[in-house]
Amino acid sequence: MTFDALPGFRAIIAGAVVLVLSGCATTASLSGDPSDPWEPTNRAFYSFNDALDRAVLEPVANLYLRLPDGLRDSIHNFLDNAGYPGTVLNQFLQGKFQSGMRGTARFVFNSTLGIGGLFDVATGMGLERHEEDFGQTLAVWGMGDGNYIHYPLLGASSVRDTPGIVMGTFTDILTYVAALPLALLDIVDTRATLASAARLRDESAFDPYIFTREAYRQRRTFLVYDGNPPIGDFGEDDEDIEEVASAD
Numbered sequence: 001m002t003f004d005a006l007p008g009f010r011a012i013i014a015g016a017v018v019l020v021l022s023g024c025a026t027t028a029s030l031s032g033d034p035s036d037p038w039e040p041t042n043r044a045f046y047s048f049n050d051a052l053d054r055a056v057l058e059p060v061a062n063l064y065l066r067l068p069d070g071l072r073d074s075i076h077n078f079l080d081n082a083g084y085p086g087t088v089l090n091q092f093l094q095g096k097f098q099s100g101m102r103g104t105a106r107f108v109f110n111s112t113l114g115i116g117g118l119f120d121v122a123t124g125m126g127l128e129r130h131e132e133d134f135g136q137t138l139a140v141w142g143m144g145d146g147n148y149i150h151y152p153l154l155g156a157s158s159v160r161d162t163p164g165i166v167m168g169t170f171t172d173i174l175t176y177v178a179a180l181p182l183a184l185l186d187i188v189d190t191r192a193t194l195a196s197a198a199r200l201r202d203e204s205a206f207d208p209y210i211f212t213r214e215a216y217r218q219r220r221t222f223l224v225y226d227g228n229p230p231i232g233d234f235g236e237d238d239e240d241i242e243e244v245a246s247a248d
Contacts, residue, residue, distance in 0.1 A: 035148055036213065042150035046209050049155060053191070058198070061191040074118040076193070079174070079186045080129070081110045081117025086171035090132035094140045102127050131223060133168060135161030139224040148213055156216035 036042065064072070084107045091100035106127040114121045123129060138160050139145075146159025157165065169175055174182045201211050221229045 033148075035145065037147055038149065042148065042213075043209050045150045045152045046212065048152055049150070050208070052153075053198075057187070057191045060188050061195060064188050064192045065195065072189075072192070075185065076189050077110070077114070077120045078117045079182070079189055081107065081114070081120075082173040082177075082182070083168070083171070084110075084117075085173065086134075086168050087130055087132045089171055090134055090137045091130070093134075093137045094132065096132075099130060103130060133161075134164035135220070136164075136224050138163065139220075145217070145220070148217070150209075150213070156212055158217075158220070161220065 033039070067075075084103070088100055088103040088107060091097075091103050106122040106129070109122045109125060109127065110117045110120060113119075120129075135158070143160050149157045149159065149162065151157055154165065174186065197215070201208055201215075204211055206214075
């Protein structure tokens with residue numbers, strides 16, 4: 001549901017929209033959420049992304065889902081492995097040195113024995129996949145979420161997670177090797193992975209914008225705390241949102 005896999009383009013869009021939103025800082029949040037003061041602008045960008053998703057990405061992703069499972073798994077593994085150096089770097093930046101060493105080994109084994117990452121041999125060796133980015137690193141370093149931002153094309157984010165968009169661009173191998181074709185494939189693969197979450201959003205009774213915002217926030221909390229967020233961070237009435245937030 002986003003174009004956040006497009007190398008280089010992510011950083012450009014992020015910088016431009018921060019400037020746009022900074023001019024809307026005094027605009028009241030429609031939902032009364034103090035951490036979403038740019039809600040009118042965010043909603044406009046959400047509506048644009050949603051229309052583009054339904055017109056282009058969803059139909060393409062549905063065709064992609066018709067590929068044989070084995071082929072689709074190999075494509076997903078390859079794309080995931082290409083971006084894994086970012087996870088490893090952030091593991092070290094967060095002081096998770098043992099995880100960083102295991103992450104390095106995972107990347108090396110999948111890149112070699114796994115034929116460029118097409119096959120996930122590392123998980124079978126006990127080297128499990130993790131997900132770390134610079135936004136999570138900033139959280140570990142003590143930085144708060146900051147205001148919620150919904151970028152055109154890139155989707156849900158926050159002030160804290162925006163620098164991670166830039167760093168993620170430079171730590172993704174796709175940025176340097178056949179960037180555009182593989183990045184477009186990454187977008188389709190990501191959208192296909194999110195197909196069930198999109199259906200849940202559409203079928204829920206929530207305002208779709210608020211559903212997306214809260215699912216994003218809860219997933220970020222889930223990731224920052226390595227899957228064990230403090231009790232109370234997820235609301236009792238948010239079971240549908242929690243299901244999306246905890247999905248890998």
